[in-house]
Amino acid sequence: MRNVPIALGALALLATAAFAADDPIAARQALMDNNGAATAVAGGILKDQIAYSPAVAKAVITSWNATAAVVGGYFPEGSADAKRSHAAPKIWEDMAGFQAALAKFQDAAFAAAKASGKDGPADKAAFAKLAQPVMQTCKGCHQDYRLEN
Amino acid sequence: MRLKRLLGGLVVLGVVGAIGFWVATMPRGLPAATLAALPAGDAARGETVFWVGGCSSCHATPGAKGDARLALGGGRRLVTEFGTFVPPNISPDRDHGIGGWSAADFANAMLRGVDPAGRHLYPAFPYASYTRMKLEDVADLWAYLRTLPPVAATPGPSELRFPYAVRRGVGLWKLAFLRDGPAVSLAGADPVVLRGQYLAEGPGHCGECHTPRNLAGAMDTGRWLAGAPNPEGRGRVPNITPGGKVKDWSIEDLVYFFQTGFDPGFDAVAGSMVEVQESLAMLDDADLQAIAAYLHAVPAIAGAPQP
Secondary structure (H helix, E strand, O other): OOHHHHHHHHHHHHHHHHHHOOOHHHHHHHHHHHHHHHHHHHHHHOOOOOOHHHHHHHHHHHHHHOOOOOOOOOHHOOOOOOOOOOOOHHHHHHHHHHHHHHHHHHHHHHHHHHHOOOOOOOHHHHHHHHHHHHHOOOHHHHHHHHOOO | HHHHHHHHHHHHHHHHHHHHHHHHOOOOOOOOOHHHHHOOOOOHHHHHHHHHHHHHHHOOOOOOOHHHHOOOOOOEEEEOOOOOEEEOOOOOOOOOOOOOOOOHHHHHHHOOOEEEOOOOOOOOOHHHHOOOOOOHHHHHHHHHHOOOOOOOOOOOOOOEEEOOOOOHHHHHHHHHHHHOOOOOOOOOHHHHHHHHHHHHHHHOOHHHHHOOOOOOOOOHHHHHOOOOEOOOOOOHHHHOOOOOOOOOHHHHHHHHHHHEEEOOOOOOOOOOOOHHHHHOHHHHHHHHHHHHHHHHHOOOOOOOOHH
16 A cells, blocks of 8 residues: 555656657647746746745756756657647758757756755855856747747 | 720720829839938937837848847848848948938838839838838938948848739839828827837837738738737737737836846747847837837737737
């Protein structure tokens, strides 16, 4: 009986993996929604609407880093569904360019994660220094590789 | 005898019609008196007009950032259903750009869509919006453009499909659609809203992408800013009336978006709006607040952009 939670957890993991493989659009959208939510917390901190906490700041950065590391894997050939997805067809016309734009996000997020230390950036200024380079990469990719609406 | 007379009549009618078309569609610049009243222009004020208009989005090298946005050599390709438009070099280079133009030439292009050779310009150059601009703003913008670096390169010509390749047709289009009055009636609105209306409907030319067009390619003022298919063919340009995507955005949210590219949910701006936003970010808070106030004041139209 003690193994029930573990079994449930394993099932959930399996379900996630199956969901991601079957439906890359839903998977990448969930990742980017998560990314947006993390950015909203970062924005709230930078705009002084959310009180600074090193642990929260670290969670934001770690979340970006996780998305950056994996999201590029969910744009298989043929997944430009105009009804469900705002991914621009240019992703598949220029996969190298898309990966290069994504790499800027990966590099900035990885550098921020590495610099946040065990407890997260000490104060808002330290966080801003790590977060702003990450946040500046969003548009670089969206400009060419995501449709307006 | 009768047939001859009938044929003769038809020929006369045809000639009269052709002359009528020729006269009606003649490119017409501004009246001489207006051009004579053209003020000298102030380059510092013109810089503001430049960023409201986002001239770099079409006339700088695609993807240009920072000061590279001031090198207006043209060369972007706008692929539309009418054909491919190639925005020209508008840098002060005498041979490749508009360095040989006079202020009056520039005013005719901006406000009437006529080039110095007396030809109609295609309304892909958004003079259907610029025609609402104040003469002094056009003069200021001209003074500012004169200060930018010359670019010695001529981008390729536009390639339009028939019948759009016939420039005289643009004369008919102007007769039917070119109006310098406001797009929506906000009479009695406060001065901040009216300033925003001027910026957004005139130099800012927001309607050119955010308003759907009729079959002749003119903006449908009945669905002003209600969103439209992307003129470059992919995706949709959002509805930015209070009935659309931005309905819950406060004035502060809109200003923050113009300044940073992040919407209230911290999604980042995408597509061709990136360059527009980066131009708007150069404006001062008062002008951005005016544009935001205007967006709160325009008639709300519900729903997503129509296909």
